[in-house]
Amino acid sequence: MQPSLSNYLLVGAVLFVCGVICMATKRNGIGVLMGVELVLNGANINFVAFSKFTALGLDGQVFSLFVIVLAAAEAAVALAIALNFYNNHLTIDVDRGNKLKG
Amino acid sequence: MVGETLRNYLMIAWLLPLAGFVVEIFFGFYSKNPRHSKAAAWCAVGCIGAGFLCSCAALVTWGNANDWCALEHHDSHGEHADAGHETAGHEHGEHAAGDHHVAEPAHNAAAAGEDHGHEHAVAAASGDAADHDDHASGSQQTTYSGVLYTLGKFGSLELSLDYYIDSLTLVMFTMVTLIATCIHLFAMGYMSEELTDEYVDHQAHTSDGKHVHRPGRFYRFFAFLSLFCFAMLGLVLAGNIFQVFIFWELVGICSFLLIGFYTERKSASNAANKAFIMNRVGDFGFLIGLMVLWTFFGTFRFGDTTNAEGVVAEQGLFSMVHRDEATGNFLTEPITGDVLITDNHGHALQQDGQNRSIPYYLLVVAGLGVFAGCVGKSAQFPLQTWLPDAMEGPTPVSALVHSATMVAAGVYLTGRFFPMFVQEVLLTIAYIGCITLFVAATIAVVATDIKKVLAYSTISQLGYMMLGLGVFGWGAGLFHLITHAFFKSLMFLCSGSVIHGCHHEQEMPKMGGLLKKMPITAITMLVGVCAIAGFPMLFGLHFSGFHSKDAIVASALAFMKANPSHFLLFFIPLLTAGITAFYMFRLWFYTFWGTPRDHHVHEHAHESPWIMTVPLLILAPLAWLCAYGGESGPLYLMLTGDAPSHLANGVAAATEGGLVMPGHEAVHAVHIQAGLLALAAAFSGALIAYILYGTNLVNVEQMKNQLSGIHGFLANKWHFDDLYDALFMKPAHKVAAFCAWFDKTVFDSILHGSAKLVVLVSQWDRIFDEKVVDGFVNLLGTSTQSVGRSFKVVQTGRLRQYVMFIVLGVVALFAVVFTTFPG
């Protein structure tokens, strides 16, 4: 049995939800960033699946290629910023960054 | 032509005091030594004196222009024959009345038969300049009216300053200017103490108990007097009721300034405020009357205005309401019963194809409103309390403003506006007058301040005048106005002379036996007292008060006979005539007769200088003789020459108000009877006064103690002041304080409240309640702050929560779209 579009989409959706939950619950900064990656990859799965099943065609593949590149770049910057945070706070627990509020 | 001449004369007389005022005020500022100079006083005297001459000239011009028809005319009306008014001096009132009595049947016939002579009489006597156009020729114009300048014109509505000159105007002008001249002269002496740089006011104290020292204000006094004369003359000259209102207020403010002349005295400024505010209460009614008239008639003018060709351009009030000549009733719309507004010929005026009319009740409202103004100005019940307090002003002011002229303006206006009054209003006038004259007279009986007695007497006499007008005795009321002006100003000046002589002692119990010290004052005062008491005959000539009071009492009696249910309107004045005589003689005896009660006062008493006694000597004969000839004398005839048309004959039938208007004949018929009764009352009053105060037969103090209840009631002025204080002053201040409080707290708190509501609605935590709230902006501020702070709570600074909100936000957004999207 061939998997249908909705199977792929379900996988993407699960990844997406996992990512969001990960972002919202992890106290470790790196963990949060991993959640972001999950979200992005959930979307990537969608793109690839749509490119196979719908009129989107190759565009979907191109989309996901761009996203992979951008995710890498963004992760690099995010990690650098996390490092900077660590240098200043000696922790990467995001809950410790609570000076700015109100 | 004649009209313009008259106008010019009277305008000069009117405006000269204004010029005087300006000169005197500037003199006060720019003269090197205003404190010691009498120049201001001479200027004022010159102005008003010149005004008197102008008034006389106007009077002569007017008389010559119509061959003194006013004087002739009345007699021809009575007997259709020449009564020889020029030489009628020997004829007394009773005689004249008798003549009329005889003529009554003939007159009735005339009224019924509408014969030509009668119509003629009506026409000439009516106040309408235009009336003579459509009536028989031969009658002369006696009323002159016109426009001075326009204040504002709105479509067909026009407000202007006008003049209206008839015999009443002229008589009033002459009287005012003459008395004012005398009083100015008197004041020059009376106020001479002010001619100093360091005037010591013994009745005003500073907080450390010392007397107030201040520069004299001689010039200022005369400036105010001049201003008053200007306003008063303007009031008399006024050609429309609105203009009357203008000058009405101006005399009011002059009165305010003069009563409060001794600004340092708290009592004086209180009295001034009271006077003005109580007058304003009356003016409030006046204003309502004006509004009604303006709305329905669209004009305030008394008389018609004519254009260059002599055709009526715009009608005045008096010709817009026509009375049926047979019944004296207004012409009415048959169905609604509204009073028609008519043209000169008695035809209804049209507007938008409909007859213009005014509901009858509004005519009553208008009349009552205008009369309310008169009540205020003439200190009638229930607004009488300001006048006694007004005696705080210098005595010449009391003489001029508060006895002879300004307070009489109310009576003058009632007389002037007579054609517009309906029966109900007249009855009200009569009753108000009746109550006033009695209340005031009773208080005068117990008053001990010499000026206060005179003040109450003034109120009482004004009540007589009102009563006279109210019972259709138009001529009688105004007659008394003139005679009263003379004798009361005389008496005030005499009291001023006494006060001056006794070094500002006003309490009668400290006087006594001044006859020898101040003979001129005492004798002239006696003349005044006799006049007011209504004594007859001295050297074959009656005192003026005798004539005028008789006329009023006779009118009242005739009215009672025609309308028996209103018997009080006769008996109370009759009784009060006795009281009047009593308290006036009490005053005289108390002051001048007997033995001195306070030796300190008596020793220092002295007769006043010539400049004060001369006016007394001028006024005394006038007070005695001005009513010469009584109702067939020149003064009365002049006054009634332009009497409102419907009064000329009187009617037998009941009018709208169910009242019967007694005709002249009816009045004449009871004249002797009334005269005798009044005389009896006066003599008995005087006799009691003599017994109580002239002799030592009765111990007055003992009596006072025995009657302490009544005495206290009267001495407290029937508790009117307390009543008004409790009824109006205190509530007004309470309400005012409430308003201020309301403004500060409630208004702002409504806004605060709404702000608070926002707080409550968005109350996400408890912080708000900690704040103490004051002031609207603070509260709105703090509330926004609180809301803001509650928003702050959202911004926790916790990253994970932020991310949660992304999810929540999506859900919320989705919910919004799904709920708004139709399917």
Add this chain to the structure above:
Amino acid sequence: MTPEFLLTAIIFLPAIGALVLSIIDGKAVDAIRFMSLGVTIATFVLTLMLWMQFDYETAGIQFEVSKAWIPNWNIFYRLGVDGISLPLVVLTSLVSMLSCVASWSINKLHKGYFMLFLLLETGMMGVFLSLDFFLFFVFWEVMLLPMYFLIGVWGGPRKEYAALKFFLYTLAGGVLMLIAMLMFYFNSGGTEHSFNLIELAKAASGTSDHITGFLSPSMQITAFVLLFIGFAIKLPAFPVHTWLPDAHVEAPTPISMILAGVLLKLGGYGIIRIAFPLCPYGAAYAAYALVAIGVISIIYGALAALAQTDFKRLVAYSSVSHMGYVLIGLGVWKITEGTTVNSDMWLMGINGAMFQMVAHGISSAGMFFMVGVIYDRVHHRDLNKFGGLMGLMPLYSGLAAGLFFAGLGLPGLCGFIGEIFVVLSTWNYSPLLAIIAASGVILTAGYILWALQRVYLGAEYKGPHKEDITRMNAREASVAIVLLAIAIVLGVFPGIIFDMMHASTSALVESMKLGYQHAADLVKAAADTQAMR
């Protein structure tokens, strides 16, 4: 100088003066003062020139200037005067001039003060002269900015509160006006939306050649209410008057003069220039409310004044009371069964209201000035701590009495004419309201005389700083004398103002009657079609 240029010059001369001031050294206080005075005098002279060239017989706009400003939005730089704005323009320049003289008592930051003062005059002039709604609104708000600072920087102890309150109220009113403005704009005919007040007014009465469509009758009512609230705040009318006592009390004397003398008039002017002609149907609809609010303002203001112990606050509440007459006069438009009854009465009411605005501008400015004169000496305003000034400062007291009498509505002084004309025209509209309004004369007499008694009469001065009480100097006297003289002249010859306004107000009444008819016909037609269905 062409008349058209004259208008622009009148508006912007003070602003140019302010710019020039900005380069003067701030320490040259006298130079700054005289320079500002010179500018205000020049502006006054310009307005007098305008008056002289003004044609009394023309009902419409004169000296119209019309230049495209933002053509995309059909916004024009459009100025002009007619009989309604001219008296207020002259009043504005006069009061500005006098309060500039009164500004000598300002004792800090002179340069900033006079610059803002002149900017304020530009704003006020702009409002009175602009005939484009957008331009009007711009100037309306422009006045707010200098006023905020003038109260906030140079004011009394609670200046910040007062300034903010003033700002808040006016801005709130401005927002409502803005919405109404958009309503007019978008509903004025087809593709050519317009802010032109004159054309919009014509459109309202169905006589415009340029504008085809217009607000529906029900929208007119909405628009009128929005506008009215905006203007009533400025007027100020009960119950949105609470900014006024605070602003007046805290503002420095000259600014109080301007506030009372000119700013309050903007509310009345707005109603008569915009709210009325642009929504005749709405005006007719709300007329009773107008008159009732006016009556309440009169009584309420007078009662509140009676209870004050602060001299300036008393005068401030008297303004609330006096401006109530303006509302009454404007609102006495009696319509029975769809036709105007006795429109001459309404015309009289409008004229009376206009006159009252001018008269109040004179008398109220004078009263505030007089309060300021004594405040400058003794630095307090507690009515119970005065007394005896008549002896200490006779000239001052005499002039003050005159000006207060003008406020009291004494005949022969300007206050009387406006009040009485308005009241006389009211019975025709509503006897009940007329009677209540007339009862105001008693209360007015009460609070003014009582205040006079407590301040000027009496045996001695009871408050602090007695030694500082000096006689009025020539500068102060000149201001007071000019104001009193004008009060007398206007009181005796009110025709000066009435003649100026006559043609314009008559035309206004006619066009509004027409406009009402126009809208009423629409309503009737709509009802008919409804019935047909």
Add this chain to the structure above:
Amino acid sequence: MFSELINNLIKETTGNGLNFFSAELWLSGTIVAMLLFRLFSLDRLVPTAFVGMIGAGLAVWYSFGQFQAIEADQSIVFFGGMLRQDLFSIYFRIFLSLFLILTIALTVLTGIPDNEDAPDFYSLLFGATIGMMLMASANNLLILFLGVEMASVPSYVMVGFLKGRKSSSEASLKYVVYGAGAAGVMLYGISLVAGVLGTGDMSLLADHLKVVSSGAAGLADPEVRTVALGVMLVMVGLAFKLSLVPFHFWCPDAFEGASAEVAGFLSVASKAGAFGLLVRFCIGLSGVPETAALMTAFGVALGAVAIVTVTFGNLAAYTQTNLKRLFAYSTIAHAGYMLMAVSAMLVMINSDQAAALSKEINYSIGGLLYYLAVYLFMNLGAFAVIALVRNYTFDEDISSFKGLMTQSPALAIGMAICIFSLIGMPPFGGFFAKLMIFASVYKAAGLHWFMYIVLAAGGLNTVFSLFYYVRILKAMFLEERPAEARKVSVPAVEGSYVLVLAAMVFLMGVLPGLANGLSSIANSAGSAVVSGK
């Protein structure tokens, strides 16, 4: 076939494409140049800021050339349909590159960054700007994502640029996590939209949606529902960039942590780019009758978001004492105002009267663009003052502004003008801009009742906003400077920088050339973006 593709690509790129992309290319070149200059230590000779200025100036110059070359309603896609060249995108290019110049000038004046970091900082600045330009000219969902990321990633770093500051690093961490999360969510949304509709081309979205939803009843159809969900998720990304409530959380924290210069840049530029993108995305989804109901609901939802955003921003700002944080909330509120224009545009364009309302639709976008232009000057002015004062007082608290008027009138007056304009008071540009937006909302209110509420909320918030803005005014003008406060002695050049910005704000409100000319261009840009789809 493949060669044809290559040929086409080359032809297009070398033909129009490179020309249309020249501004972005010049900026990219500048980045390279700056980095190379440091590599070869040339930055000691030529200051990096100078290089950046030249680069930005060239970008302006070339964009201006495009502006002159393009015709009003011309709309060209290039780079294989990825980007779109029309007046709208050119408007943003000029806007952004001009803003770049002003920002560089400000950083030069304030001395942030130091020489060492300058190339890095300006590179990031330029990179972000390029991303924003891409956002404004995006024609494909891919570029949508790419633009957002390109604009965001350098911004994250810039926020954290104040090295060694705890708050700065915290801010940037929050920003990056929030931004990455939002981007992820958006990307997921894009995948749904593009996948279900079968295209990434934004101008085709509506047509495809029509096909997908044909015969189905609205949201009952799962595919339509999926698209709607996708659109929502895309909106999250955009709302994050626009800092709309409830996606605004990063904004106050990031602004407070960042330097004022960066905050000023972010508040204006990234908002501008995001609005460009939002407009394009919304227009791409609209204009087909079948989608009208859905999109109207979407527009109304945006209106609701706008209300919440404006109210929240204004109220939350009140309690702030840190000026950057205060202005962060002010920025949020202004985003709400601007969003009202988009909401109104959506309601109008999806109504059955869209054809008749074409002018108003153009004007609503024009109003948004004009608002952005004014907002550039007034907000940058405000942040510039904050930055300049900080350099003297080392404090960004509102108390550091106390008595600023006495210290530096130029800064105080400049700030005051900016604030009055932010409140929306005439005669400043902010008023005119706000009026345009309110006007569109009013017009839209005729089509959907909810827009009346939006209008009312807008008006009410104008009053609300008064409170916190006035606090700044009060501090500057009404309060005394504490004795211990550090002195602010601003050189003329810094003062004149602020005054120039303030003058622009003023002139944009009054000068016909600016106000009318610019709004004409904005309207044409609106027309271009609408017609070009």
